[in-house]
Amino acid sequence: MNLTNSKLSGRRDFLKLAGGTAAAIGFPTIIPARVLGADAPSKKITVGCIGVGWQGGSNLGGFLGLGDCQVVAICDVDDGHLNGAVGEVNKRYGNQDCKAYKDFRELIARKDIDAVCISTPDHWHAIPAICAAEAGKDIFCEKPLSHTLAEGIAMVRAVKKNQRIWQTGSWQRSQATFRWAAELVQNGYLGKVTRVEVGLPSGHADFAGSGNGKPDGTPPPGVDYEMWTGPARMMPFNPSRFHKNWRWNYNYGGGQLMDWIGHHCDIAHWGLVNPEFGCGPDDAVGPLEVSATAEFPAKDAVWNTATKYRVECKYPNNIEMVIAGGYGEIAGGAKWIGPNGWISVDRGRFTASNVDWIREVQALEKKDGLKIALYKSPGHVREFLDSIKSRKRTLTPVEIAHRSQTPGHLGNIAALTGRKLKWDAAKEEIVGDAAATALMSSPVRAPWSDRKHWTK
Numbered sequence: 001m002n003l004t005n006s007k008l009s010g011r012r013d014f015l016k017l018a019g020g021t022a023a024a025i026g027f028p029t030i031i032p033a034r035v036l037g038a039d040a041p042s043k044k045i046t047v048g049c050i051g052v053g054w055q056g057g058s059n060l061g062g063f064l065g066l067g068d069c070q071v072v073a074i075c076d077v078d079d080g081h082l083n084g085a086v087g088e089v090n091k092r093y094g095n096q097d098c099k100a101y102k103d104f105r106e107l108i109a110r111k112d113i114d115a116v117c118i119s120t121p122d123h124w125h126a127i128p129a130i131c132a133a134e135a136g137k138d139i140f141c142e143k144p145l146s147h148t149l150a151e152g153i154a155m156v157r158a159v160k161k162n163q164r165i166w167q168t169g170s171w172q173r174s175q176a177t178f179r180w181a182a183e184l185v186q187n188g189y190l191g192k193v194t195r196v197e198v199g200l201p202s203g204h205a206d207f208a209g210s211g212n213g214k215p216d217g218t219p220p221p222g223v224d225y226e227m228w229t230g231p232a233r234m235m236p237f238n239p240s241r242f243h244k245n246w247r248w249n250y251n252y253g254g255g256q257l258m259d260w261i262g263h264h265c266d267i268a269h270w271g272l273v274n275p276e277f278g279c280g281p282d283d284a285v286g287p288l289e290v291s292a293t294a295e296f297p298a299k300d301a302v303w304n305t306a307t308k309y310r311v312e313c314k315y316p317n318n319i320e321m322v323i324a325g326g327y328g329e330i331a332g333g334a335k336w337i338g339p340n341g342w343i344s345v346d347r348g349r350f351t352a353s354n355v356d357w358i359r360e361v362q363a364l365e366k367k368d369g370l371k372i373a374l375y376k377s378p379g380h381v382r383e384f385l386d387s388i389k390s391r392k393r394t395l396t397p398v399e400i401a402h403r404s405q406t407p408g409h410l411g412n413i414a415a416l417t418g419r420k421l422k423w424d425a426a427k428e429e430i431v432g433d434a435a436a437t438a439l440m441s442s443p444v445r446a447p448w449s450d451r452k453h454w455t456k
């Protein structure tokens with residue numbers, strides 16, 4: 001979402017840009033045999049990490065803890081993060097083999113890398129992910145899937161076309177309490193769900209200790225700020241919208257709504273994919289109508305993302321969903337409501353109107369007694385590696401991550417336009433509203449607006 005510089009370019013711009021044929025951008029169109037399941041890697045899975053800041057450091061730790069993969073390359077545009085991560089990898093393996101890159105295109109061009117882990121800021125997910133898919137890599141990428149809806153649509157297409165394994169950083173699906181909650185809902189304990197409440201944080205949080213509204217300055221030594229900005233609009237360097245705190249400016253992130261939508265709306269959707277009374281299938285779940293209100297700081301504020309918001313969605317099967325930040329009556333996490341009661345889950349909290357259900361789902365799981373039993377993850381990174389070998393889809397494939405973030409992007413667009421949006425979830429189109437449709441995309445800055453610069 002680009003609040004200040006929307007050229008009403010529409011979804012077509014990014015899709016057209018991303019949709020260049022593999023041949024046109026220099027990748028072979030032949031799909032490697034192992035992609036088709038014939039020859040899963042028997043050796044260690046080689047991994048390259050792109051973006052090793054806050055979450056990227058944590059993801060790197062996940063890979064380093066698993067013996068059947070080896071991190072062979074790190075890319076970051078900040079020398080401090082880059083050198084720290086390379087040092088950590090080399091210390092872990094007791095060698096000097098991990099290579100450092102400041103340009104992700106060079107890492108992706110390496111033929112000996114099986115998988116990449118993308119933990120860059122939101123404005124930098126789509127291009128590396130699409131390039132990695134087209135280069136035949138499997139991909140672990142952070143939530144929210146993309147910075148705009150058009151990017152998300154393009155990412156899904158690229159991953160499917162190239163038959164890549166994809167895991168999203170929506171790790172809550174790998175946690176037992178979230179799985180049990182979704183299992184209870186899918187198994188009909190509530191009856192037909194009528195309402196879902198998704199509670200997300202409000203305001204801003206100073207994650208980097210940089211404060212809000214510092215004056216513009218010069219990038220720290222060792223930072224390639226041109227590459228950090230990438231496809232986003234070039235703005236003067238400002239320490240308050242750099243590492244971690246970029247998420248509070250729409251040029252790079254989507255505020256609390258988009259920071260959390262890939263976690264709690266993802267779980268809310270998980271409960272709703274029951275074919276009998278939900279909104280499934282899970283790769284097509286989506287609202288029919290979205291309206292929203294939000295409180296925004298000034299457009300040119302350093303932290304300009306909504307501080308309070310309320311998104312009201314109408315889903316198929318007469319299910320209403322509210323996604324809110326800053327409304328005390330909407331509890332944090334996901335809450336499903338039906339004729340038989342309610343179930344609510346958040347980090348560190350799993351409650352229900354009938355607490356017997358919580359005991360029951362765990363007891364039934366132990367004896368394989370659940371009619372609908374969801375996959376029990378061995379751990380989020382572990383599951384990704386297992387899927388690379390089996391070529392079976394992960395718990396959070398790209399199409400699910402995209403559907404999980406869609407109500408957030410639509411909510412932002414509805415709040416900005418002040419209109420109720422009609423959403424065609426099958427075609428992924430806003431119906432009859434050209435100005436809102438234009439906000440599904442944002443301008444891509446040169447040189448990234450020219451597809452030939454996406455690879456080296």
Ligand SMILES: NC(=O)c1ccc[n+]([C@@H]2O[C@H](COP(=O)([O-])OP(=O)(O)OC[C@H]3O[C@@H](n4cnc5c(N)ncnc54)[C@H](O)[C@@H]3O)[C@@H](O)[C@H]2O)c1
Pocket residue numbers: 050051052053054055056075076077078081102104119120121122124142143144169170171227228229230242243244245246259
């Ligand atoms: N799954 C979770 O629980 C979770 C938690 C926090 C953040 N995240 C997500 O992780 C992503 C990163 O967030 P963060 O808080 O770690 O941000 P961060 O600012 O701490 O780290 C981002 C890193 O990416 C690097 N970077 C920027 N542009 C780059 C480029 N072109 N090539 C290589 N490196 C580049 C930065 O220098 C920095 O080291 C975001 O998408 C965020 O939403 C997920």
